[in-house]
Amino acid sequence: MNRKKNLLWLQSGGCGGCSMSLLNSEQPGLTVFFEAAGIELLWHPSLSESCNDDLITLLHNIIDDKISLDILCLEGAVIHGPKGTGAFHHLSNTQQPMRDWLKKLSQKAKNIIAVGSCAAFGGITAGGGNPTEASGLQFSGEQAGALLSADYKNAQGLPVINIAGCPTHPGWITDTLFALARNELSMSDLDTFNRPRFYSDQLVHHGCPRNEYYEYKASAEKPSDLGCMMEHLGCRGTQAHADCNTRLWNGSGSCLRGGYACINCTAPQFEEPGYTFTLTPKVAGIPTGLPTDMPKAWFVALSALAKAATPQRLKNNAVEDHVRTPPEIDARKKP
Ligand code: SF4
Ligand code: SF4
Secondary structure, three states, rough: OOOEEEEEEEEOOOOOHHHHHOOOOOOOOOOHHHHHHOEEEEEOOOOOOHHHHHHHHHHHHHHHOOOOEEEEEEEEEEOOOOOOOOOOOEEOOOOOOOEHHOOOHHOOEEEEEEEEEHHHHOOHHHHOOOOOEEEEOOOEOOOOOOOOOOOOOOOOOOOEEEOOOOOOOOHHHHHHHHHHHOOOOOOHHHHOOOOHHHHOOOOOOOOOHHHHHHOOEEEEEOOOOOOOOOOOOOOOOOEOOOOOOOOOOOOOOOOOOOOOOOOOHHHHOOOOOOOOOOOEEEEEEEOOOOOOOOOOHHHHHHHHHHHHHHOHHHHHOOOOOOOOOOOOOOOOOOO
């Protein structure tokens, strides 16, 4: 029988939201998943009962090759500040920067996963002028090369796998772990930013319940409106790589379904878009963030046509907080 794969989960500069999201893993639940995937959880800050001293012993055992580390997961950004010392985040009771622990452990780990946009690219932790000098594990924003060099690859030729998202969907983590545990993940399964393509080849726009409004450019004008939020309220769903509206959250949710515009949280540097998240930046009335693959002239032409053809029902409901004009019942007699 194959040995179980050992997994260690550490946290640094983040909010813990990716762990909280992971705990919502369902069908199967997390413990059943680990068993089925053949994964042994060595330590997780929210799930393990063992104390800090046990963790430090475990880390030394890994570094001394007494315990093999198959999968290292980091949640939260790597903290390099102040002035490159890493002293803003010491691992408790060790007097050593977490960054230095991560460096040593990454040399022992057979696979490395950055869980969430902080660990992947710096994320929210790197926002606001980046006072903590945060970076991802292998990317700093869009630039490859951070704690680990741009050309880092494991023995199977895999770089750090960036499960970007803020937070990550639990299914993105469990699907990645499952594929890794079965040695079924290769470079061709990752995109340019080393995100698993099973979710990043999708757009958040796919499956959005506001798609009918989008088609006719029947736009919401304020947050509670039902219309499409691309034109005025900052929605980036047409450019955001994720399957949030086809692989729902907690069984039925997504940002869009909750009434929130997509802020493209799976992208590097999403935290500093250069404009207010909930207002669409425009030049001469045209949104600057156009749908992926769509030339500007086409968008302008199609928008004008769509607006001219907008059914009254959609025009009305786009600026209401619930459906006031229902679809007409087709009263035509059957032939
Ligand atoms: S990616 Fe987002 S949810 Fe995850 S730790 Fe960072 S800030 Fe929190
Ligand atoms: S609200 Fe956003 S995701 Fe939904 S249809 Fe409009 S652009 Fe697409």
